Amino acid sequence: MRRKNRWKRTGTVLLAAAILGSVPTVGGGLITAAAAWKTPVTEFDEEMFSRLADNVLEYEEIPGLVEQYNTEFRNQLQSYYNNPDGTSGLSKEQLLGLAADLRDEAKGLEDEAEDREEEHAIGEAAYKEYQDNIRSLKKYATELEKAARGETKAGQTAVRELRLLRNRQIISASGKMRAYQAYEDQVKIREKKMEIAELDLNSAKRQMEQGLYSTADVLSAQQALNAAAADLQEAKTSCANGKRDLLMMLGWRYDAEPEIMRVPDPDPAVISGYSIEADMETAISNNYDLYDTRRAAAASFGGLDKKNREIRTAEDSVRMQMDLLYQDVMQKTAAFRAAITKYQTAEADKAMADRKYSLGMLSLREYLEAEVAWLEAVAAKDSAGLDLTAAMETYEWARMGLIESSNQ
Numbered sequence: 001m002r003r004k005n006r007w008k009r010t011g012t013v014l015l016a017a018a019i020l021g022s023v024p025t026v027g028g029g030l031i032t033a034a035a036a037w038k039t040p041v042t043e044f045d046e047e048m049f050s051r052l053a054d055n056v057l058e059y060e061e062i063p064g065l066v067e068q069y070n071t072e073f074r075n076q077l078q079s080y081y082n083n084p085d086g087t088s089g090l091s092k093e094q095l096l097g098l099a100a101d102l103r104d105e106a107k108g109l110e111d112e113a114e115d116r117e118e119e120h121a122i123g124e125a126a127y128k129e130y131q132d133n134i135r136s137l138k139k140y141a142t143e144l145e146k147a148a149r150g151e152t153k154a155g156q157t158a159v160r161e162l163r164l165l166r167n168r169q170i171i172s173a174s175g176k177m178r179a180y181q182a183y184e185d186q187v188k189i190r191e192k193k194m195e196i197a198e199l200d201l202n203s204a205k206r207q208m209e210q211g212l213y214s215t216a217d218v219l220s221a222q223q224a225l226n227a228a229a230a231d232l233q234e235a236k237t238s239c240a241n242g243k244r245d246l247l248m249m250l251g252w253r254y255d256a257e258p259e260i261m262r263v264p265d266p267d268p269a270v271i272s273g274y275s276i277e278a279d280m281e282t283a284i285s286n287n288y289d290l291y292d293t294r295r296a297a298a299a300s301f302g303g304l305d306k307k308n309r310e311i312r313t314a315e316d317s318v319r320m321q322m323d324l325l326y327q328d329v330m331q332k333t334a335a336f337r338a339a340i341t342k343y344q345t346a347e348a349d350k351a352m353a354d355r356k357y358s359l360g361m362l363s364l365r366e367y368l369e370a371e372v373a374w375l376e377a378v379a380a381k382d383s384a385g386l387d388l389t390a391a392m393e394t395y396e397w398a399r400m401g402l403i404e405s406s407n408q
Contacts, residue, residue: 055256080150178263185383190232266388270392322398
């Protein structure tokens, strides 16, 4: 027998109303950046999870590693899961549980109204009250489900902050990995210079034994070796510190020894896809700061006219900065191409030095100097490539909204 008692508001409904009363829904006009609010994390397939969990660090894995292992991001993500609507203090599971209770209550009322109508035991006014209460229950349930998905205004703000933190951590980790590669190049160069300094000291000692060098000459060679050793130690320390910071940011222990792959050379062909005018408008549409300005009350600016002026000024600032970033990409592209040309010349010189040394036409010192010249050309090419990668990524992040809307 279905229930015959008239429905009264239950504790579940009152709790839902209390929760949702402080969570206004968001109106229309959301900017493009709001698309990132659909989920706070990326869904990876098993193959990608396996790659992220191996003991090899690849540059393109950084976004996934940040989401899966970055401590700061994971802590904020857990806070979001514990309170996705940003106000109630209830977890996703608790919000969905309340919603399910309300839907059960609505179903019970529907069944009760149907029974009473079949039995002709309910008047038109009472039936309307049933329908109103059923709609209210379903409305509250829907709002609770939205809150569980982070779709309330506060929840959307929380997801937005998560995505912003994630992106900033990716930018930081990417910069650290590029810096680590530059440190590695410097270690190789300074190791080779250390070899030359050791060779020079040994040569000076032999020359002194033959009466050709003075003690001062040997002392000078020793000082040069000490300086080379200090330079090498400095590079090794920077490399070790950079490696530790990078790995800990991406979830490894401070003393871990994963294989760190080289950062890929940038692909200048990607730049051909840039359209500065269109990208300016995309950057404005996606800009995080501008979003906050647009949704703020006009009264906080001293009126609608002042708010609109503030928005126009910020939009002009974004356009100007995007143009500067685009010009920086162009300059870095030219520098990268020039570095490649010099590298190719150095490659030919190194091949010739290899042949001459194998034929006894070069001394060991001359060969080591040729190796230093080649390593410096490699480092210059790598540095120019890393600079171009950084410029391209900065431009692309700005296009996605990560650029200050003011020059102040």
